[in-house]
Amino acid sequence: MPAPTVLLTGAAGRIGTLLRDLLPGYGHTLRLLDVRPVEGAPDAITADLADRDALREAVRGVDAIVHLAGISLEAPFEKILRANIEGTYHLYEAAREEGVRRIVFASSNHAVGHTPLPRDGDPLIPVGTPHRPDTFYGLSKSFGEDLAQLYWDRHGLETVSVRIGSCFPRPESVRGLSLWLSPADCARLVHAALTAGHVGHTVVYGSSANTRLRWDLTSARALGYEPQDDAEAYAAPIVAAQGEPDPDDPAQALLGGPFVTDPPIWPH
Ligand code: NAI
Ligand code: 15L
DSSP: OOOOEEEEETTTSHHHHHHHHHGGGGTOEEEEEESSOOTTOTTSEEOOTTOHHHHHHHHTTOSEEEEOOSOOSOOOHHHHIIIIIIHHHHHHHHHHHHTOOEEEEEEEGGGGTTSBOOOTTSOOBOTTSOOOOSSHHHHHHHHHHHHHHHHHHHHOOEEEEEEEOBOSSSOOSHHHHHHBOOHHHHHHHHHHHHHSSOOSEEEEEEOOOOTTOOBOOHHHHHTTOOOOOOGGGGHHHHHHHHOSOOTTSHHHHBTTTHHHHSOOOOOO
């Protein structure tokens, strides 16, 4: 399949910025969208996910969408509802109306954050593990995955839902040593998700080939993703400063880490 023209939502954000740099190297032509201006990109579309008319215009003529826009951490329910739940719905409706073929949806480990981490000898966490969100934020990612399934089953709109681990320039915690997705591997994975053959709705985990991996990358590799990086290269100073993970500490025993143990933000 030839490299498609892609709308990148959330283009001003952390992952949006790295994909703006790296995806053109794979031959993709990008159209950018964010609610705030995108530095160095005067042609970027400034629009909120609540603006259906702007979304419809933004998706017109693109082959695919990489949907990163939204609140990327826990927040009051009303804010998550508007940006992540309603916003993702508006984007899928615009995509359906304009005949977009595929969406790569930035889901998160927090959609399944209450899943216990496997201990030594246990199988890796499969993509089929039930949704167990750890926050309203994680709940919005579970919703996004289910929305993607609905739009595939009802409308034939394909999605790869990528449950991203921690995508930062380098891992910063012992938890990150298992969840890290390097910027270069992030671009490799998104490229694979955009260009793989038939995907229907496919859920994958998004991380590098970390020595301390706790989840199963099989479905990501099936798209053609071949991760090249391993957080272990950064492990020594992190472990020296923080110690090895304590499997009896709730913040380290469940996939969502501190999201699981932080006090909940109730609706108000
Ligand atoms: P970020 O917070 O840096 O970027 C999100 C972008 O979305 C921002 O530029 C923001 O202005 C934009 N945005 C927010 N609400 C919007 C709205 N209503 N309309 C239009 N644009 C809006 O987040 P980051 O780290 O770049 O993450 C990108 C996506 O990946 C997010 O959906 C996040 O939940 C997901 N993700 C990121 C992980 C990471 O480690 N960075 C891990 C798991 C998931
Ligand atoms: C996420 O979903 C967040 O967007 C990101 O900022 C990190 O907190 C990441 O999860 C994580 O679990 O480390």
